[in-house]
Amino acid sequence: MPNPETVRPTDPYDAVLLVSFGGPERPEDVVPFLENVTRGRGIPRERLEVVGEHYYLFGGRSPINDQNRALIAALSADLEAHGIDLPIYWGNRNWDPYLDDVVAQMARDGVRRAACLVTSAYSSWSSCRQYRDNLEAAVAAVPDGLVAPRLDKIRAYYHHPGFVQASVDGVLDALADLPAEVRDDARLVFVTHSIPTAMNDESGPDGGAYLAQHLDVVGVVADAVQEATGVAHERELVFCSRSGSPRTPWLEPDVNDRLAELADEQERTGRRQAVVMVPVGFVSDHMEVAFDLDTEAMATAERLGLTARRSASASTHPAFVAALRELVLERAAAERGEPVERPALGSLPPVADRCPTGCCLPRREQGSANALQQ
Ligand SMILES: CC1=C(CCC(=O)O)c2cc3nc(cc4[nH]c(cc5[nH]c(cc1n2)c(C)c5CCC(=O)O)c(CCC(=O)O)c4C)C(CCC(=O)O)=C3C
């Protein structure tokens, strides 16, 4: 029995690991990065060339690594302000610093157990299970003679009040930035990363979780905005960054197609329709936000004569950073066997700390479907 006097709120953890996607930082990195991402994925070569151009447009530098550096700085400051003394490590799936290297370094530093925060808030193969598999592989790759740390992935946090608060504040700022005459009629167009419909069907313990989680949190955010403004803005969910074979179904509608429909409606009714694009599927301003929304979708809106704004992602919003701290402490308490509260807004229960077997099934199905269709 541990002496309660000596139990710290962070026990049993001695480190935090930020787990992310990774992105290129120089033009020379772009092709090898894309090769890392798409190895064995059956992504058509033309799609890779198109995506490569998105990166070159930004000088070959993805915003994601700097976003993660800023998040680590903000989280360090938050932990320190709360008297929490845990080092924060950072590792990526697809680019330097790679997870394998950082987990080996943690082993050399004597880290025994770490709480892992993933820069992805929802359940699916791409946004949850693939990261868990990456963590498992990194542990397995720790060189002989070192003791690998135990790594616990923190639950999906899309409906945590702190993440929701960040989205709500972003929407309120974007609405305030619209011309007054279109503000009250503005439509909230929530955007997330499209995935193959087969991947959505397999997501979460019972399937369909990726879409269900998004739809639920869209309602929570839009209702909170309504609470704050007194205006019931129309809300909907659309998708960006579709990839893969054109013959594999992915979640739709695409944000650009939807903007075109809204512009048609505007033309037909003569009623000016402003749009706030809310990047609810993205934790920070990844390339999908910088290119697919800020560059491409904004250009679409402008061409169609729609007034549009893009609201801020959670990024380093203090409520989001505090939520990450709370999630680490929540999991630590749960691992100590203490009863915990698991804050979660909306109608869906908190996601389990340990995903059940079969949750967000591996890509075998999609992989073979792709292979058959090409
Ligand atoms: C659900 C989801 C998230 C959100 C969860 C999370 O955040 O992890 C996400 C994030 C990201 N996706 C990213 C980049 C890419 N994703 C690709 C391809 C794919 N994404 C998929 C899904 C997701 N992706 C899927 C089903 C594919 C098809 C291939 C496969 O089945 O794996 C490709 C290949 C080219 C293309 O086909 O587009 C690239 C370059 C970056 C980095 C951006 C930056 O540099 O800032 C980030 C954060």
Ligand SMILES: [Fe+2]
């Ligand atoms: Fe992606």
